[in-house]
Amino acid sequence: MKIVIPGGTGQVGTVLGRAWTAAGHEVVVLSRRPERRGEVPWDGRTPGDWFKEIDGSDMVVNLAGRSVNCRYTPTNLRAMMDSRVHSARVVGEAIAAAAEPPRVWLQMSTATVYAHRFDAPHDEATGVVGGREAGVPAYWSYSVEIAKAWERELERADTPHTRKVALRSAMVMSPDRGGVLDVLLRLARLGLGGPVAGGAQYVSWIHERDFVRAVEFLAGREDLTGPVNLAAPSPLPQRAFMRALRQARGVPVGLPATRWMAELGALVLRSDTELLLKSRRVVPGRLLDAGFTFDHPDWPEAAEDLVGRVRGAR
């Protein structure tokens, strides 16, 4: 297959590109700063020569968007929104303009679209979209607005010959440097991998192999369209999540952090506490209903596997 991945130079693109190149597919990555073979320039917002990569391709997986690992300043929030809306819109335009459009467009979205919640998991049918929760910082609603606007662009696009799926993905756990697991392992090694603000908030996650397998499953299932949760079926509270990671890494202690310590840490790391404190209890309702099975459904085993691969690679 020829697969086009706009924004494929980051962590998730690396995971998908590695798997699909190894499987013998032709992978084209659209990047604002192309450097490697297979990378083609675009600006993420305007039509260009890159349209011809999409014309005649089999599948498009759009991952482009400003990293959310930053301070949520008004400028950064605007950039997070605009980069996602504009890139999704112009990808839709490219598909609409293609003489031979791809069969399927998988558009990245996020599990963050769902409400901060502890009591029950969100699946696609019964889950509650966030933005109106009481007792959370008002600015958290902006991440939900971004996710909604992102998905709206997908829905609006007039691409009658191309099936559209929104990937409401949880954190993708891979052994790559700079990925989310790398950051969490660094904290654990420093003794900082303990519960944050009590640690009751849920963490949703997916092992990179299951992420690739789920994307391939969705690509092949002509009957599936619209939003699909990509998350392991067993989200768990942050304190249990970090305990399992520490055990896998052989770190006995993880200091607990209060909310203000987390605020300070996020300030130092130029990140935002929403990433740590929002309870993301998301389950893969549609994938399971469609018959998808996870190779790594439980975090302690997945953490062992991933930490083993980090060790093997370094």
Ligand SMILES: NC(=O)c1ccc[n+]([C@@H]2O[C@H](COP(=O)([O-])OP(=O)(O)OC[C@H]3O[C@@H](n4cnc5c(N)ncnc54)[C@H](OP(=O)(O)O)[C@@H]3O)[C@@H](O)[C@H]2O)c1
């Ligand atoms: N990582 C996860 O666990 C996870 C989970 C759920 C959802 N997501 C979402 O999935 C997508 C990919 O995740 P990732 O972790 O691979 O992200 P990433 O490492 O930040 O990569 C995203 C890519 O988007 C491109 N980009 C950045 N700013 C842009 C802009 N203003 N306009 C157009 N393109 C821009 C960049 O490519 P160039 O610099 O080469 O142009 C970058 O490599 C993101 O949208 C993320 O929010 C990620």
